[in-house]
Amino acid sequence: xxxxxxxxxxxxxxxxxxxxxxxxxxxxxxxxxxxxxxxxxxxxxxxxxxxxxxxxxxxxxxxxxxxxxxxxxxxxxxxxxxxxxxxxxxxxxxxxxxxxxxxxxxxxxxxxxxxxxxxxxxxxxxxxxxxxxxxxxxxxxxxxxxxxxxxxxxxxxxxxxxxxxxxxxxxxxxxxxxxxxxxxxxxxxxxxxxxxxxxxxxxxxxxxxxxxxxxxxxxxxxxxxxxxxxxxxxxxxxxxxxxxxxxxxxxxxxxxxxxxxxxxxxxxxxxxxxxxxxxxxxxxxxxxxxxxxxxxxxxxxxxxxxxxxxxxxxxxxxxxxxxxxxxxxxxxxxxxxxxxxxxxxxxxxxxxxxxxxxxxxxxxxxxxxxxxxxxxxxxxx
Amino acid sequence: xxxxxxxxxxxxxxxxxxxxxxxxxxxxxxxxxxxxxxxxxxxxxxxxxxxxxxxxxxxxxxxxxxxxxxxxxxxxxxxxxxxxxxxxxxxxxxxxxxxxxxxxxxxxxxxxxxxxxxxxxxxxxxxxxxxxxxxxxxxx
Numbered sequence: 001x002x003x004x005x006x007x008x009x010x011x012x013x014x015x016x017x018x019x020x021x022x023x024x025x026x027x028x029x030x031x032x033x034x035x036x037x038x039x040x041x042x043x044x045x046x047x048x049x050x051x052x053x054x055x056x057x058x059x060x061x062x063x064x065x066x067x068x069x070x071x072x073x074x075x076x077x078x079x080x081x082x083x084x085x086x087x088x089x090x091x092x093x094x095x096x097x098x099x100x101x102x103x104x105x106x107x108x109x110x111x112x113x114x115x116x117x118x119x120x121x122x123x124x125x126x127x128x129x130x131x132x133x134x135x136x137x138x139x140x141x142x143x144x145x146x147x148x149x150x151x152x153x154x155x156x157x158x159x160x161x162x163x164x165x166x167x168x169x170x171x172x173x174x175x176x177x178x179x180x181x182x183x184x185x186x187x188x189x190x191x192x193x194x195x196x197x198x199x200x201x202x203x204x205x206x207x208x209x210x211x212x213x214x215x216x217x218x219x220x221x222x223x224x225x226x227x228x229x230x231x232x233x234x235x236x237x238x239x240x241x242x243x244x245x246x247x248x249x250x251x252x253x254x255x256x257x258x259x260x261x262x263x264x265x266x267x268x269x270x271x272x273x274x275x276x277x278x279x280x281x282x283x284x285x286x287x288x289x290x291x292x293x294x295x296x297x298x299x300x301x302x303x304x305x306x307x308x309x310x311x312x313x314x315x316x317x318x319x320x321x322x323x324x325x326x327x328x329x330x331x332x333x334x335x336x337x338x339x340x341x342x343x344x345x346x347x348x349x350x351x352x353x354x355x356x357x358x359x360x361x362x363x364x365x366x367x368x369x370x371x372x373x374x375x376x377x378x379x380x381x
Numbered sequence: 382x383x384x385x386x387x388x389x390x391x392x393x394x395x396x397x398x399x400x401x402x403x404x405x406x407x408x409x410x411x412x413x414x415x416x417x418x419x420x421x422x423x424x425x426x427x428x429x430x431x432x433x434x435x436x437x438x439x440x441x442x443x444x445x446x447x448x449x450x451x452x453x454x455x456x457x458x459x460x461x462x463x464x465x466x467x468x469x470x471x472x473x474x475x476x477x478x479x480x481x482x483x484x485x486x487x488x489x490x491x492x493x494x495x496x497x498x499x500x501x502x503x504x505x506x507x508x509x510x511x512x513x514x515x516x517x518x519x520x521x
C-alpha cells in the first residue's frame with residue numbers, strides 16, 4: 001500500500017503551503033538539493049532553480065501556470081553523470097515523461113533523482129503568461145486555482161491554457177516517485193502527497209505528515225478531465241490531418257517557417273547532440289540555389305523548411321510527449337505542436353508505443369525483431 | 382501508354398543488391414534506365430531523411446534494397462531498415478505521398494535476374510501511379 005499523506009493548506013494559500021512542504025523536505029527528506037520552478041526577481045515568469053538552502057524557497061511556485069522550458073532538459077544535464085548527491089526534482093507530468101525518454105536514450109539517469117510530479121491542469125503560453133500574471137506571480141497562481149475551484153476551469157481573465165495542455169491526456173504524473181495530487185482533493189484543507197516507489201516513501205517518511213487515503217471522488221474527477229482532453233485531442237487530430245493532407249497543404253501549413261530551429265531547441269526529446277540541419281550538409285553551394293530555382297522557375301527561400309519538419313517527425317515523433325514547447329518557441333505562430341502530436345500519435349500507434357510511459361518499453365527505432373512488419377517488404381522476383 | 386518516364390532513386394546495399402545489380406548488368410539483362418542507384422554499405426544506414434529528401438526533390442519513388450534477413454553483412458542492418466521503412470510508410474501517406482512510392486525489397490548477391498525483373502516491375506508500377514505531386518509544387 002502506497003504511503004499517502006496530507007500536505008496541510010495554511011491561510012488558504014496553496015503556494016506558501018507547498019513551499020513549507022518543500023522546505024521540510026529539504027531539511028528532513030534525506031536529499032541534498034531540490035529543483036523547483038521559482039519566480040525570479042528579474043523576470044515575470046518562473047524558471048527551474050536548484051536549491052540547497054531551505055531559506056531560498058520563498059518564491060518557489062511549481063503551480064504557476066507556465067513552464068518556459070521543459071525541465072526534462074535541465075534534469076538531463078544534472079544526471080548525465082553521477083551527481084554526487086540526491087536531488088528531488090519537481091516536474092510536470094510531461095516533463096517526467098520527457099525525462100523518461102531521455103533516460104532511455106542514455107541522456108540522463110534516474111539514480112540520483114527523486115521525481116516529484118504535480119497534477120497538471122495546464123499552462124499558459126510564454127507570451128500570454130506575463131500579461132496574466134501582472135507583477136505578482138504568486139498571487140496570479142492563487143487566482144488561477146481559485147478560478148478552477150469555483151468551477152470556471154482554466155480560462156481566467158480572458159487567457160486560457162495552451163492547446164498542448166488542452167489536448168494532454170496525461171494530467172496525472174503516474175510515473176513519479178512522489179505524486180502531488182490536486183484533482184479531486186479538497187484544496188481548502190490539504191494537498192495530497194503519495195509515494196509510488198520506495199524512493200518516494202523514503203522522502204516522505206520523516207516529514208511528520210498525517211497519513212490519509214485518496215478521496216473517492218478523485219478517480220471520477222480524473223476520468224472526467226481525461227475524457228475532456230481526449231475529445232479535444234481527437235478533434236485536433238482530425239483538423240490537423242485535414243490541414244496537412246497533401247504536400248501543397250503541408251507547404252502552406254509550414255509556410256511561415258524561417259528555419260530558426262527554435263522548435264528543435266525547445267523540444268526536450270530532440271536528442272541529437274549535433275543536428276544535421278546545423279552542419280555544412282546544409283551549407284549549399286550558391287550555384288545550387290540557382291539550379292533549384294531554374295527547375296520550376298521559382299524557389300522559396302529559405303529552403304529546406306518542409307524537409308526540416310518532416311525529418312524531425314521521422315527522427316523524434318516516436319518520442320514526442322506532447323508538451324507543446326515547440327509551439328511555445330515558434331516566433332511565427334505555426335501550430336507546430338498540433339502537427340507533431342498528430343503525427344506522433346500515428347507513429348507511436350504503429351509501433352504500439354507510448355512515449356514516456358515506462359523505462360521498460362524500448363524506443364521503437366532502437367530495437368527490431370526477426371519476424372515483424374513483413375507487410376512493408378515488397379516481393380522481389 | 383503515357384510518355385511519362387519516372388525517376389526512381391534506389392538505395393542499395395553494397396553486399397547484396399548492388400552486387401545483384403552488377404550481375405544483372407554483366408549478364409546483359411534488359412533493365413529500364415529510370416532507376417538511379419546509390420550504393421550504401423548497408424540498408425541499415427539509410428536515414429529516413431534520405432528518402433524524404435528524394436521525394437521532396439521530385440523523385441517518383443524510392444527503393445531501398447538489401448540482403449535477405451539473416452544474410453546482412455552487418456548481421457541486422459536490414460532489420461533496422463525495415464523498421465524505418467515502416468515508420469516512413471506511416472508518415473508519408475499522411476501528407477499525400479502514395480505509400481507505393483516507398484519500397485523495400487531483399488535481393489541477394491546472386492539474384493541478378495530477380496534484380497532486373499524487380500526494376501522492370503517497379504518502373505511499370507510507378508508509371509501507373511503517375512508523377513509525384515511534388516513535381517508540380519514549389520517545395521524544397
